[in-house]
Structure formats: structure tokens, C-alpha cells
Amino acid sequence: MGTANQRLSAALEPRRAGTNVHPLHRQPLDADAREFPVDSAAAAFRGFLESLGLDLADPNLAGTDHRVARAYEEMLGGLWRAEPELSTFPNTKRYGEMVSVTDIPFYSICAHHFLPFFGAAHVAYVPGERLVGLSKLARVIDYYARRPQLQEDLTEEVAALLDERLAPTGLIVSVEARHLCMEMRGVSSPGVNGDNGRPRNSQRRAAATAVLRAAPRSRRGIFD
Numbered sequence: 282m283g284t285a286n287q288r289l290s291a292a293l294e295p296r297r298a299g300t301n302v303h304p305l306h307r308q309p310l311d312a313d314a315r316e317f318p319v320d321s322a323a324a325a326f327r328g329f330l331e332s333l334g335l336d337l338a339d340p341n342l343a344g345t346d347h348r349v350a351r352a353y354e355e356m357l358g359g360l361w362r363a364e365p366e367l368s369t370f371p372n373t374k375r376y377g378e379m380v381s382v383t384d385i386p387f388y389s390i391c392a393h394h395f396l397p398f399f400g401a402a403h404v405a406y407v408p409g410e411r412l413v414g415l416s417k418l419a420r421v422i423d424y425y426a427r428r429p430q431l432q433e434d435l436t437e438e439v440a441a442l443l444d445e446r447l448a449p450t451g452l453i454v455s456v457e458a459r460h461l462c463m464e465m466r467g468v469s470s471p472g473v474n475g476d477n478g479r480p481r482n483s484q485r486r487a488a489a490t491a492v493l494r495a496a497p498r499s500r501r502g503i504f505d
Contacts, residue, residue, distance in 0.1 A: 319350045322350040362424060365421055367414075369414075377408070381403070390429050390430060399458060402439070402455070404422075405453045406452045413443075436456045439454045
């Protein structure tokens with residue numbers, strides 16, 4: 282299997298992130314003009330419950346349709362937000378080593394089965410002319426995670442935005458996740474055992490927008 286660094290090194294081929302990385306989402310989405318359709322979503326879910334023959338007069342199901350709608354309003358909130366602003370600063374000291382933020386937790390909804398997938402994202406970049414406030418990287422992850430999503434697209438979308446806004450010398454975005462559509466159905470592959478603090482059955486995707494110019498010592502152990 283190789284170490285995490287070996288797997289990431291294999292992804293460091295010179296390429297640019299794709300420009301068409303929003304296949305599931307209508308772009309641009311005017312966050313100011315639209316709100317989550319709570320009432321229609323609740324009505325649709327009520328119809329789903331009725332199709333199962335459930336007794337909606339049961340106290341445990343009373344209001345479930347609206348609770349589910351409100352839950353998805355939060356989980357899919359990235360569809361209605363404006364794209365996050367990135368606070369950047371001039372790289373006046375010409376810093377050229379790798380900057381990394383690891384183990385950024387995220388939660389998303391699989392577009393194929395509308396079941397959750399969740400895990401951690403890791404971002405590393407070599408600055409060009411601009412530096413970014415590190416907390417903004419977590420905001421970018423959250424923005425793209427809170428929508429119907431594919432893990433591959435989540436990785437590419439984050440990489441594309443950071444590449445466009447920062448124009449870094451090099452960039453890696455790696456996402457690992459557990460997918461409940463794999464654990465609760467289908468192959469029913471559990472992911473409870475960890476490997477160096479990471480789920481054994483997690484999937485990893487890495488997107489590299491350029492070959493990192495940093496010295497090998499600065500790469501060592503970033504995602505281990």
C-alpha cells in the first residue's frame with residue numbers, strides 16, 4: 282500500500298485543476314435570492330413516509346417531515362451560501378516552504394444515495410505572491426462539503442478555488458472519508474478500525490495543481 286507520502290507523491294504530476302468541477306450544482310447560485318425550500322422539502326419527505334405505510338399519527342413521527350427538512354437545510358447549506366472570502370496577505374518575506382493544515386473534519390452527503398460521508402481533509406501549499414489565513418482553508422472545505430457531493434469532486438473543487446485565489450507554486454488537497462452508503466448497504470464494509478488515526482476502509486483522493494517546489498525535508502510526514 283505504501284505510506285501516505287508515497288501515495289501523495291504519485292499524485293504530484295504537473296497538471297492544472299479542471300475548470301468544470303461543479304457537475305452537480307447549478308452555477309452560479311445566487312445565495313441572496315434563494316433560501317432552502319423547507320416547506321416543499323418537508324412535504325416531499327412526508328410523501329415518502331406515507332409511501333412506506335407509516336402511521337404519521339404516531340407521536341414519534343409527528344413533525345419528522347419538518348425536522349428532516351431543517352436538518353438538510355443545515356447539511357446542504359453550502360448551496361445557499363456565498364463563496365467564502367479568503368483573507369490573503371502579501372508574501373513579503375518570500376516564504377517558499379510548504380504550509381499545511383491537516384485533519385480538517387468535514388461532513389457531506391453522497392449524491393448517489395443521499396447518505397452521509399465524512400472524514401478529514403488535508404491541504405498543503407507552497408506560497409507564491411500571497412499567503413492565506415489558515416482558518417479560511419477549513420471554511421472552503423465546509424463550503425464545498427455541505428451539498429450533494431462526490432468525494433472526487435470535493436477534492437477538485439477545493440483545489441480549483443485555492444489555485445485560482447492563491448496562485449500558489451504548489452498545492453495538494455487530500456480527502457479521506459468513510460461512506461455510509463458502503464457501510465450500511467451494498468458491500469456493508471465497516472470502517473471502524475483505524476490506521477494511524479485514520480479509518481482503514483477510507484478512500485483517499487489527491488489533486489495536485491503543480492509539482493511542489495519545496496525541499497523533500499519539508500514534505501516529510503505532512504500527512505502521516
